[in-house]
Amino acid sequence: MADRYLTFTRTAPGRFLTRGLGLPRPVPLRRWSPEHPALEGPLLHLTAGDVPLPGLHEVLTRTGLPPHAGPLGTRRPAAVVLDATGVATVTALVDVHATLHPVVRSLADCGRVVVLGAPPSPADHHQAAAQQALDGFVRSLAKELGRGSTATLVRTTSAPAALPALRFLLSPKSAYVSGQTIEATLHDESVPEPPEPERPLACRTALVTGAARGIGEAIAQVLARDGAHVVALDVPAAHTDLVRVAERVGGTPLTLDITADDAGERIAAALPDGLDVLVHNAGITRDRRLANMAADRWSPVIDVNLGSVLRTTDFLLKCGTLRRGGSVVATASVAGLAGNAGQTNYAAAKAGVTGLVRSLAPRALAEHGIAVNAVAPGFIETRMTAAVPLLIREAGRRLNSLAQGGQPVDVAEAVAWLALGGVNGQVLRVCGQSLLGA
Numbered sequence: 001m002a003d004r005y006l007t008f009t010r011t012a013p014g015r016f017l018t019r020g021l022g023l024p025r026p027v028p029l030r031r032w033s034p035e036h037p038a039l040e041g042p043l044l045h046l047t048a049g050d051v052p053l054p055g056l057h058e059v060l061t062r063t064g065l066p067p068h069a070g071p072l073g074t075r076r077p078a079a080v081v082l083d084a085t086g087v088a089t090v091t092a093l094v095d096v097h098a099t100l101h102p103v104v105r106s107l108a109d110c111g112r113v114v115v116l117g118a119p120p121s122p123a124d125h126h127q128a129a130a131q132q133a134l135d136g137f138v139r140s141l142a143k144e145l146g147r148g149s150t151a152t153l154v155r156t157t158s159a160p161a162a163l164p165a166l167r168f169l170l171s172p173k174s175a176y177v178s179g180q181t182i183e184a185t186l187h188d189e190s191v192p193e194p195p196e197p198e199r200p201l202a203c204r205t206a207l208v209t210g211a212a213r214g215i216g217e218a219i220a221q222v223l224a225r226d227g228a229h230v231v232a233l234d235v236p237a238a239h240t241d242l243v244r245v246a247e248r249v250g251g252t253p254l255t256l257d258i259t260a261d262d263a264g265e266r267i268a269a270a271l272p273d274g275l276d277v278l279v280h281n282a283g284i285t286r287d288r289r290l291a292n293m294a295a296d297r298w299s300p301v302i303d304v305n306l307g308s309v310l311r312t313t314d315f316l317l318k319c320g321t322l323r324r325g326g327s328v329v330a331t332a333s334v335a336g337l338a339g340n341a342g343q344t345n346y347a348a349a350k351a352g353v354t355g356l357v358r359s360l361a362p363r364a365l366a367e368h369g370i371a372v373n374a375v376a377p378g379f380i381e382t383r384m385t386a387a388v389p390l391l392i393r394e395a396g397r398r399l400n401s402l403a404q405g406g407q408p409v410d411v412a413e414a415v416a417w418l419a420l421g422g423v424n425g426q427v428l429r430v431c432g433q434s435l436l437g438a
């Protein structure tokens with residue numbers, strides 16, 4: 001759906017009015033395209049604290065936005081990476097200010113600030129306090145940056161473990177991800193670099209539920225762009241759209257109601273050679289305040305958004321259809337993190353998805369070699385949000401640090417990144433740092 005306000009703010013009268021009245025001035029986000037696959041400008045690598053993260057410079061050279069050597073001159077950095085992993089005392093926090101204060105104003109439009117932190121130590125409350133301080137710092141900075149720029153904290157135990165998150169965050173693919181902390185502590189020396197970096201999911205099979213339209217359609221497209229063979233699943237009523245999507249991405253349609261009792265068996269039967277990436281995207285809303293909500297608005301929402309996710313994940317793990325080295329990406333929602341009046345059913349289901357991810361992720365990785373993560377979209381421009389009444393829709397669009405709704409492709413890029421399995425147990429908000437929610 002077109003964001004007419006954003007278009008208007010780019011015109012001369014729009015600029016005049018928004019400046020005069022102090023209204024939000026969203027900047028069109030720079031998203032990935034074949035012509036513009038990388039951020040444009042140098043990457044500035046800074047360090048706070050006495051002990052830099054070993055090997056970080058070499059890792060940064062592998063992100064697609066290599067670190068700049070020497071003075072920047074008049075060039076504005078496209079990204080700043082601040083290594084604050086060595087900040088172990090409150091006194092050392094002064095370095096965070098000293099390093100970023102002089103450069104933050106010069107960040108290019110749609111730029112990135114990535115702060116690298118260490119996990120807070122249960123055995124050292126001074127280190128834990130200093131490291132937790134970085135979380136509040138980054139969330140606040142993300143609200144200040146403006147001009148389409150984002151800020152994220154990545155907690156890591158080594159430079160190689162941070163590489164997958166850095167690759168995503170330092171690219172245009174993370175345009176609508178801001179103001180949160182990502183735990184990036186996995187590092188397996190034995191995982192080779194993908195043979196085709198442009199198609200990291202080559203030779204992989206991915207199943208996307210709810211793929212006939214909206215976010216699911218975008219996920220199917222992006223996974224196919226990244227080399228996966230996509231099996232696109234949706235309800236019988238969406239068959240025509242589903243076939244169109246499957247054809248467009250060179251995939252296979254699978255017409256199925258994901259809440260059917262035998263959904264797991266039918267998916268396994270359709271994938272005799274196994275599955276690498278399971279994307280639970282299908283979702284429905286049936287909004288009413290609890291006092292007005294009949295059971296027929298409660299149960300289907302819980303079943304589509306949560307029950308079916310649990311059942312099919314369990315089944316496909318148990319029967320071995322999900323192959324070692326694969327991943328599960330579920331779809332939560334900012335509504336499940338923040339709560340939303342009129343959505344007790346939906347928020348309960350989406351919060352349940354985050355519970356599933358956090359509990360299953362360590363076991364699925366240890367026992368099956370499978371990463372389990374979720375995306376939590378905020379306001380995304382789809383048919384689901386087009387149905388929201390105008391004023392609430394406009395508020396939903398603006399109440400985030402980027403002052404605009406996200407596009408389905410923003411969620412799809414996040415799913416495609418999580419599908420690579422470089423992190424585990426994460427619930428990644430794709431919400432432009434929605435002011436509702438964590």
Ligand SMILES: NC(=O)c1ccc[n+]([C@@H]2O[C@H](COP(=O)([O-])OP(=O)(O)OC[C@H]3O[C@@H](n4cnc5c(N)ncnc54)[C@H](O)[C@@H]3O)[C@@H](O)[C@H]2O)c1
Pocket residue numbers: 209210211212213214215216233234235238256257258259280281282283284304331332333334376377378379380381382383384385
């Ligand atoms: N649009 C947003 O702003 C937003 C925000 C947060 C979370 N989400 C979540 O993102 C996901 C996609 O949202 P969307 O906006 O693209 O929704 P959408 O309504 O446009 O598409 C949902 C798709 O899921 C399919 N589906 C519904 N029930 C199904 C079932 N039982 N079996 C198989 N397929 C089924 C529908 O047919 C449809 O194609 C949902 O899980 C939604 O809850 C969306």
